[in-house]
Amino acid sequence: MNPRHFRIFRPALATLALASLAACGGGDDGPQPVVPEPSRVQDARVYTPLAEATFAALPNSAVATDRWTGTLGGAAYRIEVPKTGWNGKLVMWAHGYRGTGASLTVDTPIMRRYLLDNGYAWAASSYSKNYYDVRAGVEDTNALALNFSAIAAAKGRTLPAPSKIFITGVSMGGQITAAAIEAEAQMTAVNKVKYAGAVPMCGVVGDTELFNYFAGYQVAAQQLAGVPITKFPVTDFAALVPTIQSALWSSYPTQSNAQGDKLKNVVMNLSGGARPFYAEGWANPSNQNNIWSSLGGDGTINGILTQNVLDTTQLFYKVDASSTSITAADTAFNASAFKIQPTLDANRLRRDGLRWIPLTSGDFNVPVVTLHTLGDLFVPFKMEQVYFDRAKAKGTDKWLVQRAVRDVGHCAFTAAEATTAFDDMVKWEAGGPKPAGDDVTTAATVGAASYGCKFTKNTPSTEDYTAPAVRAGYQANYPACP
Structure with a gap:
């Protein structure tokens, strides 16, 4: 088999029409009192954003930048904009799972050097909550994007609204990236942003x-x-x-x-x-x-x-x-084998915004390029197969390119792999041809010894998540491309 x-x-998926009816409390008997959404354990948790005075300039970069930090809606943020030559475009960076601590922290995108060299501004939120709170991740990332120009003005620089906004992220941030471009998020999010394209990496693109x-x-x-x-x-x-x-x-x-x-x-x-x-x-x-x-x-x-x-x-x-x-x-x-049965509608549509775990149903209409390592068993390659099947069912696979990377680590990409994926996405969005990708669903293709060779770029750099010397040691023991 x-x-x-x-x-x-x-x-x-539940239908939005039913959710709208429930939200209005409507039906044949006319308007009914709206029952408040139930409270969750997550709602009672208290978090503290670790606001920074500043963050360091990118080492060995010729691009001078304005770097701003602060808090917005209970989340810390970082923003970086070239002092000159900004191309008018903004990239939102969505970080991965931060665990269960009370402190909220923010970081920088793996393709930061590429972004600055090519005139992009970027911004990243800590989100206002930890745990696996994708809803907070989407809302807080979107809120930061919507407040970009206002924050710039408050920091002393007048900037117009971005001409285009892109989104990319890793792991849980990959689900945030994919969920943020969904039609459901466009309809139900409190903070709505129309993204021009997305690059979910090592993402939970199969949601639950x-x-x-x-x-x-x-x-x-x-x-x-x-x-x-x-x-x-x-x-x-x-x-x-x-x-x-x-x-x-x-x-x-x-x-x-x-x-x-x-x-x-x-x-x-x-x-x-x-x-x-x-x-x-x-x-x-x-x-x-x-x-x-x-x-x-x-x-x-x-x-x-x-x-x-x-x-x-x-x-x-x-x-x-x-x-x-x-x-x-x-x-x-x-x-x-024991069968675990879900509670009906445990992750239903909400009346007060996004689902508690927003979906990645493949209902999008912008260019998407994904990356996933083949040996990642924490967020497994299966997520890409689920995502493709959903997009195919929706008829949106024409907007989807997926790439396999030969490594075992979760999000163990080189900056070169991530940068290439993002660069190919924005060129495609600008009117270029659809970039090449990998077939993620045909068993014979996925099982071939050479699978993943095309988009694996093992040349290390200091921007990689894994230090170059450590990565070289890992690669020495990995199967080489035939």
């Missing part, structure tokens, strides 16, 4: 399917370890972790045993199918530790929702690696 058959279920993937990993791991789930949520999961890991790894996290290799095969299919760098990604400590830190939840995504959104009912666990076809062992395993 084609590994693409083992796909993550894509939930259907990421959490279904984590749930499927947990279901399979517990069953293979002999401590299967019998009810959900699993309230004693932390206590079970040593038992599960010792049953599946001879040396966690780098060397799984024979039983753990069944989980390895399950996760390969749940995360995108057979492909280069999967084996290296499976044995990567960062990948495994990030996954395990994401298991054992109750489906509310740490209080972002009020009810369980997890759904494993459509997942298929391919435990038998001896055949690509479904075997008796696969059938028996799936028949006994």
Whole structure:
């Protein structure tokens, strides 16, 4: 059987028409009192933006810039604009998941040097909340974009409204990037921005399917370890972790045993199918530790929702690696696997703005170029396949270009890879030809030994997230392009 058959279920979208009716409290009986939205655990958390006095100029740059910092709506921000030669365009940078702390921090885009060299202004928000709060990320990024000229004026420089606004980001910021250009966000966000193009990188572009993937990993791991789930949520999961890991790894996290290799095969299919760098990604400590830190939840995504959104009912666990076809062992395993059922409308449309976890349904009409590393198992390559399928169903795949990068790390791109993707997107948006990309869905293509070679640029620089010497050490042990 084609590994693409083992796909993550894509939930259907609720209609905006029904949401509008609910928002108005309308119906055959006339207007009804609007019931307030329920409060979440997230709503009671208190955060502090760490406002900076300034941030450093880009080293070895010939471009003099104005660099502004401050707070806006409970979020810290950074803005940088060339002192001369601004091209009138603004790039919004969306950072990734910051964890569960109370401090809000902001950073700079990986393609900062390219942006300044080419006359762009850029701006980045810390967001007003931590945890996995994509809604806050979209709203606060949009609010900063809308206030760009007003902030410039307050800082002593008169600037017109940007002629075009682009958005790019990594990881959770990749979902923020993709969600911000959706038609649903254009209709329901409090702060509305019409972006001209987007580059989501290592992004959660399958939205809640990421959490279904984590749930499927947990279901399979517990069953293979002999401590299967019998009810959900699993309230004693932390206590079970040593038992599960010792049953599946001879040396966690780098060397799984024979039983753990069944989980390895399950996760390969749940995360995108057979492909280069999967084996290296499976044995990567960062990948495994990030996954395990994401298991054992109750489906509310740490209080972002009020009810369980997890759904494993459509997942298929391919435990038998001896055949690509479904075997008796696969059938028996799936028949006994616990099915986590979501609460209906746990992530429904809201009356007060965006969904609590905004969707990436593929409903966009601007150029989009994505990047994803093949061995990333924390936010797996499967996200790109889900995103393509959704865009194809919407008829928007003509606006989508996707690229695979040969590495195991989450967001382990070089600045050259990110810069090329952004440059190709803006040239396309300006009227150039649609840039080249990778086929992310054909199993034979994705599984080829050369897959990902075309857009992998391993020449290191100081702008990379990984230090050049460290990256060179990693690359020395990676499979070379044939």
